[in-house]
Amino acid sequence: MATYDFVFEGLGLEDWCEAGGDGAAPMSMDALMAQSSGEEAAPSLWDLPFPSMDALNEACAAFPQSRNVTLGLENGFLAVKDSISVVLDPITQPLSWMLDGALYAILNTPWWIVIPLILAVVWMVSKSWQLLGFVALSIGGLAFIDYYSYAMQTLAIIMVCAFLCVLLGVPIGIAMSRSDRLRAGTIPILDMLQTLPPFVYLIPLIFLFSVTEPKLYGIAIILYAIVPVIRLTDLGIRMVDESVIEAAEAFGMTDRQKLYGVQIPLALPNIMAGVNQTIMMSLAMVVIASLVSAPGLGVLVLRGINNLELGVGLVSGLGIVLLAVILDRTTKAALDRINAAQKG
Amino acid sequence: MTRSEKTTKIAIRNLYKIFGANPASVLDKVKAGMSKEELMESHRHVLGLNNINVDIKEGDITVMMGLSGSGKSTLIRHLNRLIEPTAGEVLLNGENVVDLGPKELRRLRREEMSMVFQHFALLPHRTVLENAGMALDVRGLPRSEYESEAQKWLDRVGLTDVGAQYPHQLSGGMQQRVGIARALTSNSPVMLMDEAFSALDPLIRTDMQDLLLELQDELKKTVVFISHDLDEALKLADHLVILKDGFVVQQGEPQEILMQPNDPYIVDFISDINRARVLRVRSVMEKTGEAPAEVAGDVDRDDTLEEVIARSEGRTDLTFRVMHKGRQVGVLKMTDLVKALVPTAAAEDGLRSSAA
Ligand SMILES: Nc1ncnc2c1ncn2[C@@H]1O[C@H](COP(=O)(O)OP(=O)(O)OP(=O)(O)O)[C@@H](O)[C@H]1O
Numbered sequence: 193m194a195t196y197d198f199v200f201e202g203l204g205l206e207d208w209c210e211a212g213g214d215g216a217a218p219m220s221m222d223a224l225m226a227q228s229s230g231e232e233a234a235p236s237l238w239d240l241p242f243p244s245m246d247a248l249n250e251a252c253a254a255f256p257q258s259r260n261v262t263l264g265l266e267n268g269f270l271a272v273k274d275s276i277s278v279v280l281d282p283i284t285q286p287l288s289w290m291l292d293g294a295l296y297a298i299l300n301t302p303w304w305i306v307i308p309l310i311l312a313v314v315w316m317v318s319k320s321w322q323l324l325g326f327v328a329l330s331i332g333g334l335a336f337i338d339y340y341s342y343a344m345q346t347l348a349i350i351m352v353c354a355f356l357c358v359l360l361g362v363p364i365g366i367a368m369s370r371s372d373r374l375r376a377g378t379i380p381i382l383d384m385l386q387t388l389p390p391f392v393y394l395i396p397l398i399f400l401f402s403v404t405e406p407k408l409y410g411i412a413i414i415l416y417a418i419v420p421v422i423r424l425t426d427l428g429i430r431m432v433d434e435s436v437i438e439a440a441e442a443f444g445m446t447d448r449q450k451l452y453g454v455q456i457p458l459a460l461p462n463i464m465a466g467v468n469q470t471i472m473m474s475l476a477m478v479v480i481a482s483l484v485s486a487p488g489l490g491v492l493v494l495r496g497i498n499n500l501e502l503g504v505g506l507v508s509g510l511g512i513v514l515l516a517v518i519l520d521r522t523t524k525a526a527l528d529r530i531n532a533a534q535k536g
Numbered sequence: 537m538t539r540s541e542k543t544t545k546i547a548i549r550n551l552y553k554i555f556g557a558n559p560a561s562v563l564d565k566v567k568a569g570m571s572k573e574e575l576m577e578s579h580r581h582v583l584g585l586n587n588i589n590v591d592i593k594e595g596d597i598t599v600m601m602g603l604s605g606s607g608k609s610t611l612i613r614h615l616n617r618l619i620e621p622t623a624g625e626v627l628l629n630g631e632n633v634v635d636l637g638p639k640e641l642r643r644l645r646r647e648e649m650s651m652v653f654q655h656f657a658l659l660p661h662r663t664v665l666e667n668a669g670m671a672l673d674v675r676g677l678p679r680s681e682y683e684s685e686a687q688k689w690l691d692r693v694g695l696t697d698v699g700a701q702y703p704h705q706l707s708g709g710m711q712q713r714v715g716i717a718r719a720l721t722s723n724s725p726v727m728l729m730d731e732a733f734s735a736l737d738p739l740i741r742t743d744m745q746d747l748l749l750e751l752q753d754e755l756k757k758t759v760v761f762i763s764h765d766l767d768e769a770l771k772l773a774d775h776l777v778i779l780k781d782g783f784v785v786q787q788g789e790p791q792e793i794l795m796q797p798n799d800p801y802i803v804d805f806i807s808d809i810n811r812a813r814v815l816r817v818r819s820v821m822e823k824t825g826e827a828p829a830e831v832a833g834d835v836d837r838d839d840t841l842e843e844v845i846a847r848s849e850g851r852t853d854l855t856f857r858v859m860h861k862g863r864q865v866g867v868l869k870m871t872d873l874v875k876a877l878v879p880t881a882a883a884e885d886g887l888r889s890s891a892a
């Protein structure tokens with residue numbers, strides 16, 4: 193006798209229930225507990241179970257259990273997986289090539305070329321001696337304790353992913369700034385991408401791609417990190433002074449001239465702030481993505497956790513912090529220089 | 537040259553603008569005479585412009601004046617179609633601006649009309665020189681070609697050495713000079729100025745007005761100037777249009793409006809000004825070719841009353857001969873002059889308080 197028998201009786205569905213009840217369905221948790229304690233609990237209002245799928249299944253065996261839902265989802269996913277893969281695989285293949293290429297290049301170029309190259313980029317972007325000194329010390333330090341190749345792998349992955357984020361995110365942001373409808377449709381997706389715990393979207397990706405492919409973690413990083421650059425591009429363009437736009441129109445600018453000559457340059461500080469955040473989020477994700485075979489410092493952190501190698505975990509954690517500071521300071525310095533040029 | 541002899545550059549005909557969800561649906565009600573308040577209350581639409589008819593003459597400075605919210609900015613933005621009208625026509629050289637396609641409209645904005653803005657609206661990421669050359673840059677000229685033209689107009693507005701600086705490095709007055717240079721560089725026959733001097737300090741403002749008059753003497757552009765300041769309007773205007781709640785209350789020669797205001801709103805507007813300084817002899821004199829019996833002296837018809845009072849040394853029994861180009865055009869009695877200094881009778885009858 194189950195609590196919700198009356199529902200099915202009331203609806204006259206007893207026959208359907210009996211026909212469906214083959215008794216093969218796994219027992220629900222509650223039933224299991226009750227059985228082991230060996231007594232049938234006296235039904236009281238206090239113990240009234242929520243009319244959940246499992247509770248209803250107890251009253252009527254034909255009613256699906258909640259486990260069937262997740263099972264159905266799994267099966268559905270597996271059913272469409274192949275057809276999705278046919279489309280997605282070729283589209284995302286270049287990502288694998290880019291990541292492989294970048295990792296190969298950075299590991300097979302001698303350190304005495306890579307390190308000066310990084311320093312030159314930092315100098316060009318920031319024009320700050322202090323930052324240059326800090327970067328030289330950090331990378332030198334990491335290399336000294338033999339973490340050089342791990343750090344460089346992480347850096348290479350971030351560079352590829354952040355570059356693709358900007359390449360895709362800026363045009364999406366521009367499109368959003370021009371169409372309120374597109375914006376209304378995109379914002380919930382962006383919200384979802386941003387609030388979803390990073391582990392969660394590894395799940396469907398693991399289904400779709402094999403874990404050995406670099407594009408698996410590439411996509412995870414890009415999905416996670418692309419949000420700020422899209423948002424801030426949209427915001428930046430929308431925030432451009434109305435009156436300047438009006439002047440551009442009054443002097444007969446075409447939409448193109450307006451976009452490249454006025455809107456993007458004036459939105460640049462915001463876009464750069466988005467790029468900064470995107471790079472920082474790529475770094476956060478590349479560590480998590482070591483779970484799905486992303487190489488780099490994250491692998492060491494993982495090793496630290498799995499093998500209880502406290503020292504390795506801590507030092508690689510420190511290495512990640514150093515990389516974060518380097519990337520953040522360098523992009524912020526670029527941002528400051530843009531701001532200084534525009535407003536003073 | 538009298539007003540009727542000048543060619544009409546821009547003719548605004550039966551222009552209506554209603555802001556709201558469905559302007560066409562309430563247009564008939566507005567045409568039937570519904571007021572701005574009523575339209576707002578019963579239909580949730582804002583009446584921006586209500587049956588505007590103005591002729592803007594070639595080579596004139598036409599000033600549109602009115603209080604905040606009277607529709608000045610809305611009106612001037614119809615001339616280059618930054619705002620689309622609900623109904624009506626804007627004819628530039630006889631051609632209806634409302635019918636232009638996107639390409640023709642761009643040509644009009646690039647070559648026929650330029651605009652100066654209240655808050656300057658310079659491009660902050662471009663240098664002063666690049667801003668001044670913006671109109672030519674938009675037309676696709678390379679920097680090397682527009683540079684000399686832009687520099688020429690920067691020199692002309694008194695900004696010789698700042699071409700390489702950025703707008704934010706300049707004071708407000710200097711920024712607006714860049715704004716004017718930008719409009720002049722486009723070499724368009726029509727110049728639209730929306731409260732171009734309203735954001736400036738009084739002294740700089742006077743300088744800029746003088747600059748505009750000086751340029752206008754030389755260039756003879758068709759200028760449409762928006763202002764909410766009567767002194768400025770009287771100083772600049774060849775033709776004055778007074779707006780209220782989106783319709784034209786009165787338009788005409790400024791002196792004429794001062795002497796014969798036809799609405800309490802205008803009486804209210806003009807009651808605070810220094811009449812001796814803005815009224816001119818020609819508005820007060822008696823038109824006659826006959827020499828008066830006793831002539832205290834000659835005055836020019838464009839002298840202000842203030843200048844005549846100074847000459848009369850305060851005596852009210854004098855009579856002056858009014859001259860124009862060496863010929864007598866009228867006679868000015870000091871008694872008439874003094875009477876003209878009193879604001880229109882209507883103002884004293886308490887119309888002012890009822891208008892407020
Ligand atoms: N986009 C718009 N939507 C709705 N109403 C508008 C819009 N633009 C202007 N209006 C209304 O039209 C009227 C005229 O506005 P306009 O800006 O032309 O006034 P103005 O004379 O230029 O005033 P100001 O001296 O403050 O600049 C106002 O009542 C304003 O609220």
Ligand SMILES: [Mg+2]
Nearest residue numbers: 608609610731
């Ligand atoms: Mg205005």
